[in-house]
Each structure stands twice: as C-alpha cells, then as structure tokens.
Amino acid sequence: MASVESISNVSMSYPMTSGDGPHSYYKNSNFQKRALEAAKQKEAIEDKLEVNNLEFLGKSETFCVADFGCSVGPNTFIAMQNIVEAVQLKYEQQCHQQKNGSSLEFQVFFNDHVNNDFNTLFTNLPVPPGFFAAGVPGGFTNRLFPKACLHSAHSSYALHWLSKVPEGLADVNSPAYNKDSIHCTGFSEEVAKAYAAQFKKDMENFLNARGQELVGGGLMALRIAATPEGFVSSQTYLGLNNDLLLDCLMEMVKELKQGIITQVKVEAFNLPLYFPPIKELEAILHNNAYVERLDCLARHQNIWPVDPSLPSLLRAFTAEVFKQHFGEEIVDSLFEHFAKKLAVNYETYAAKEEPLNTFIILKRKMNI
Amino acid sequence: MASVESISNVSMSYPMTSGDGPHSYYKNSNFQKRALEAAKQKEAIEDKLEVNNLEFLGKSETFCVADFGCSVGPNTFIAMQNIVEAVQLKYEQQCHQQKNGSSLEFQVFFNDHVNNDFNTLFTNLPVPPGFFAAGVPGGFTNRLFPKACLHSAHSSYALHWLSKVPEGLADVNSPAYNKDSIHCTGFSEEVAKAYAAQFKKDMENFLNARGQELVGGGLMALRIAATPEGFVSSQTYLGLNNDLLLDCLMEMVKELKQGIITQVKVEAFNLPLYFPPIKELEAILHNNAYVERLDCLARHQNIWPVDPSLPSLLRAFTAEVFKQHFGEEIVDSLFEHFAKKLAVNYETYAAKEEPLNTFIILKRKMNI
Numbered sequence: 001m002a003s004v005e006s007i008s009n010v011s012m013s014y015p016m017t018s019g020d021g022p023h024s025y026y027k028n029s030n031f032q033k034r035a036l037e038a039a040k041q042k043e044a045i046e047d048k049l050e051v052n053n054l055e056f057l058g059k060s061e062t063f064c065v066a067d068f069g070c071s072v073g074p075n076t077f078i079a080m081q082n083i084v085e086a087v088q089l090k091y092e093q094q095c096h097q098q099k100n101g102s103s104l105e106f107q108v109f110f111n112d113h114v115n116n117d118f119n120t121l122f123t124n125l126p127v128p129p130g131f132f133a134a135g136v137p138g139g140f141t142n143r144l145f146p147k148a149c150l151h152s153a154h155s156s157y158a159l160h161w162l163s164k165v166p167e168g169l170a171d172v173n174s175p176a177y178n179k180d181s182i183h184c185t186g187f188s189e190e191v192a193k194a195y196a197a198q199f200k201k202d203m204e205n206f207l208n209a210r211g212q213e214l215v216g217g218g219l220m221a222l223r224i225a226a227t228p229e230g231f232v233s234s235q236t237y238l239g240l241n242n243d244l245l246l247d248c249l250m251e252m253v254k255e256l257k258q259g260i261i262t263q264v265k266v267e268a269f270n271l272p273l274y275f276p277p278i279k280e281l282e283a284i285l286h287n288n289a290y291v292e293r294l295d296c297l298a299r300h301q302n303i304w305p306v307d308p309s310l311p312s313l314l315r316a317f318t319a320e321v322f323k324q325h326f327g328e329e330i331v332d333s334l335f336e337h338f339a340k341k342l343a344v345n346y347e348t349y350a351a352k353e354e355p356l357n358t359f360i361i362l363k364r365k366m367n368i
Numbered sequence: 369m370a371s372v373e374s375i376s377n378v379s380m381s382y383p384m385t386s387g388d389g390p391h392s393y394y395k396n397s398n399f400q401k402r403a404l405e406a407a408k409q410k411e412a413i414e415d416k417l418e419v420n421n422l423e424f425l426g427k428s429e430t431f432c433v434a435d436f437g438c439s440v441g442p443n444t445f446i447a448m449q450n451i452v453e454a455v456q457l458k459y460e461q462q463c464h465q466q467k468n469g470s471s472l473e474f475q476v477f478f479n480d481h482v483n484n485d486f487n488t489l490f491t492n493l494p495v496p497p498g499f500f501a502a503g504v505p506g507g508f509t510n511r512l513f514p515k516a517c518l519h520s521a522h523s524s525y526a527l528h529w530l531s532k533v534p535e536g537l538a539d540v541n542s543p544a545y546n547k548d549s550i551h552c553t554g555f556s557e558e559v560a561k562a563y564a565a566q567f568k569k570d571m572e573n574f575l576n577a578r579g580q581e582l583v584g585g586g587l588m589a590l591r592i593a594a595t596p597e598g599f600v601s602s603q604t605y606l607g608l609n610n611d612l613l614l615d616c617l618m619e620m621v622k623e624l625k626q627g628i629i630t631q632v633k634v635e636a637f638n639l640p641l642y643f644p645p646i647k648e649l650e651a652i653l654h655n656n657a658y659v660e661r662l663d664c665l666a667r668h669q670n671i672w673p674v675d676p677s678l679p680s681l682l683r684a685f686t687a688e689v690f691k692q693h694f695g696e697e698i699v700d701s702l703f704e705h706f707a708k709k710l711a712v713n714y715e716t717y718a719a720k721e722e723p724l725n726t727f728i729i730l731k732r733k734m735n736i
Binding site for chain 2: 061062105106107109114115117118119122123125127132133134135136137138143144145146147148149
C-alpha cells in the first residue's frame, strides 16, 4: 500500500446540491423521475436479459449492480429497483429451481463523487429484504470496483458532467478560448472540438473501467441527453438554459459595479457540462474494446419542464459549479435573475429543438 | 420489493461525534489507534492465515473484507490496511503464480449506523492501488451483505454499543430499574442480568449475520474490552468513567434548579454500553453455530489514557447518547464538569483495575 492518495483529489467534481432542503437535488429531481418512468427502463432491461439468458450469472446467488453518478436519490432508488425487479423476474422464470429454498440476493452499489452527500443518500435508502446497499465514493472515469465483480451497471444523466473543464477554454492564447459563452454552444468549431475531446476521453475511461468491472455478458444501461442531428446545442432547450444563465451573469456584472462578480470572472467561466451530438455519442459506443452496443433508443423529449419549477431544477444541478468559481454569495441572485429571465422567454424556448434522450444498452463482451 | 422500510428506523444508534472538529471522533481516537498497534493485529492475522492457508479464497481474485462499526476513521483505515497487507503477503507466498500478471484486488467495506458521518469517512479515505472502498450503512446486528460474499470481517471497540438500552432499566416497576446509576456497575444483579441478556442477544445476532455473510474458512477479528474475572465494571477504569459522569449529571441537576436537566431525567437515563465479564464473552464465542473460536488474546491494559485528554475522548464516544436523551445544550457543560471531576480523581483511577482488552479470532466453519 505504497502510494496512498486521498480519493478527494482524484478529479474535479460538482455534486448536486446536498441535503433535502428546498433547493436540494433530492427535492428537485422530478423531471428525471418522469424521464426514467417514461422510457420504461424495466421492460427494456427485461427484454435484453431475455437475449442474454442470465448465463453470465454462473453459479453465483448474488447479483451485483451499480449506479454511477447516483447523487442522493430518489431517482437512483427507482432505477436500481427497476433493475432488481427485472432480474428477479427473469431469474424466477429461467432458473427458478430455488434449491434449498434459497433465492437470488442483490448487492446494490451507489456511486458518486466523494463530495456527494452520502449521508442524505443513506438516510433515505429503501432496504427491501434480500437487497444490500453500499455507497462507493469516487469519480467514475476511474476504476471503482475489483475486476469482474459487477453483473450490471447503470448511469442516468451523469455522463454529461465532464471530469474537468476542457483544455484551453479559459486561456486567452488558445484557439478554443471561449470568452463569449459559458458552454459548448456549437457555434465555435474550436470550442466544440475541445468539449468533444474531453467527453470522448471521459466516456472511454468510463467504458474501459466498467469493462473491467463487469463480468462477461453483463449489461450496462446509460441515459444521456444528446444534441439531435442537424442542430447545435444552443438551438435546443438545454443549450438555451446555459445561454440565459450567461445573460444573468452579465446582468449581475453590470449591477454590482465593484462587485464580487466581474466580467473577467465570467469570461473565464465554463460549464464542465456537455450534451454530445448524437453521432459523436454513437461513434464512441461503437468503438469500445470491452462492450458491444445492443441498443440505443433515442426520443425527442424535453426532460426539463419549461415552467416556474425550472430555476429550482437547474439550481439543484448546477449551483455547485457556480459556487466553486464565483463564490456561494452569487447563487441566490443568479437563480432569481434566471426566474425573471425565464418569465420573458417562454416563446424563445417554444421555438427551440427538443434534446434527444437516449437510453443505451451495452453488453460486456465475453472472454476478453 | 414489497416491504420497504427506511434503513434509519431499524435500530437505535449513537454515532461517534461527526466531522473533524476539535470534539470529533476523528480527532479524538488516538487511544484506539495505540491499542490497535499495540496488539500487533497484523502479525496475529498473518499467523492465523497460515493455519488457514487461503484455501477459502477459491478461484476468486478479489478479497472482500468489512469493518463493522467503522466510525469515521482513521483507526478503521489502519485496521483494514493491516488485514490487506497480511493477506497480500500470504497470497504472494502461497499462491504467487500470478497468472497473466494479475494480482489479488481488495474490496473493502466500511460499515456503521446510517447516521454515522460517512461524508467525513469518505473524504479521508486512502485509496491505494488495487483497493476499492465502499460504505455500508446499517446496524450490524442485522444482515448487511449477501450470503457468502466476505472473506474476512473485523470489528474494533464497537460491539460494546448495544442495539438498545436493555429492558426494564428505566421502568420503576421492573426489578432491573437502574435508578441510581447510568450503566452496569455490576453491583445490582438484576441490572447486570438485563445488560448481559441484551449483549448476548446482540452478539448472537452479530455472529449469526456474519456467519451467513462470510465464506467457509473466512476469518473474523474482534476487539472488545471486557471486565476481568473477579471484578465488576465499577471496579475498573471504564466503569469509573461512567460513575463520574453520573456525578457530573447530578451536580448539574443541583446547579440548574429549574433546569433543562432534572433528577427524573437522570434517573431515566442509561448508557447502552457494556463491558462484558470475560466469562460471559467467552461463553458466547464458544456456542455459535457458524463460527469456531481460534484464539482470544486478552491483556490487562487501560486503553483510555487517564490524563487531560480523557474528557475529549469520552465526549467523542458518548456525546450523541447524552444529546439524544438530555438535548444538545447540556453536552459542553457535562464534559467541563467531567474535566474538573477528573482533576481531583487521579488517585481514584490509580486504585482501579485495568480492563481486559481482548483480540478475538474466529473462523467461519466450512460446509454448513
């Protein structure tokens, strides 16, 4: 155990707002819940398990599943419950000679960054019989489990978060200098390249790590919001959110003349958040050594409701990033500005394109 | 997944003081650290692994170990590191044909009650290569893992904490009514019986749960402070701590005449903490269906330094119990009283008996 380093230094991370107060992720994650339910994950997993025939379980009587980027619930519980129920059903149908009355047990791992609020996660954790839960701290672009110990992996709306802000975005001397935006609008080729490169690297690290952790034949389900073919991010609902957040920051710069928030700081700020063009995402999935793409369901759907709840939702998701760059004192004001901005922009939203919600099913290749 | 209940309702729990501030367990657990080092756990485990010959590992390339009642570190990290190093050494000696360059990996689980401060635990967690950590919330008298998934289990100075205050202690109509003390002094037979019964039940539940979770041949190491033969708890250093805490509470009752703290409340208070007579402990270890007692090292040793650091240590360990019964506002005052009380009682301590520190090694029986 020579080179011991603290897990908290491994990569940048922006946890969802902790606790269960009014601005918390726990209270503001309904949109995700609806998206989860809407896509009928359970049926899709059941369907693919049929193809798979549970042969990958071997003689094990424990099924191990992990959620990567779980945050503090409740969506992660619903997602895990869907997987557990799908597996349980198949197990009973396919191998239900429950010798000696024994049945399949589940080890369910909940992963997120070390500064995620695991205390809140654990406090709200449901514990059905035969279901054993554990929390796993750490960035998911790294290995987090021993080899071949997971039977299934899951990640829902977490892979958009890059492990760091892409190179060059805040560097005045870089061709990717992103002075006039805080995200990947899609209008600057160099900025788009920098975001795409970081996303590709993170996705590959994620898939390679999971590829080693999953048993041969194990299924992986991923949800990622993508930018549809023929559009760039700023032409979609999700891109518009970020463009309006920039407008709010600039208004605040003007208001607070000596202020905590300066134009220089705004120019240096970039969201480590990326909604990949669907083709980019597909290419990454097709070229991995460990996993085989079984399915990629994609539907045009605006998962963020454009109504007065939007500022709270966005805040729960992104407050930490703003806090780390500008300081905690700007957060209330930023989302108050955003609420006003939203009120006069409903028609702007209506004219935008819906993002593509993907539900991707991958299978760990056998015997590699 | 029919009967879902929140893990937080399963049993009473009294976490060590959270965070890493001056009164925290994290900053006040040196005495344990020294005790851990003193008993040279690593050597003992290595020795017993020799007997065992790692045959229980089977073909697995992952060694799974859990610490039960881990609190927030750093002792749990040291204990787990000792086990990992001992296993690694034996593995290299005994089965070191590392086929394809692969080596043993470790899944290390840290368990404590759901209201333990897992955020602090995770923040300070070391992550050496090949070592994968997870936190497992829940009371350890229940099952916490699937069947036969652990290769080793550990628990250090945690089994003294009972899952609840024994029956009858606060009931004026019970023969075990413990009006004049806050712990098991050993002078009342009925009170001692009530404590002994609860400890036996908790220990049996613990051993039976671990018995199911460990693979056949897996080792379990437990540290428990016991009361030596021929003495009762109040004749030892550990019992004296509790007797002096009662004196402090009664002084506070007199000071705060209308007070937050009343005599009735003190009479109704009992510590769910028990240092079993060594014979009681041995009997429980000898009569379990799942595990076989390999060794029980016991040494007379006062693990709590009787010096000005004692009030902080005691506070880190017991503050939560006092808080839950009397309210947070009494805690500062209680331990200030204790510091004064200690200053005039060094000779009382010197006249007391040292507790027996036991280091118990158990083996999960094969093929049951």
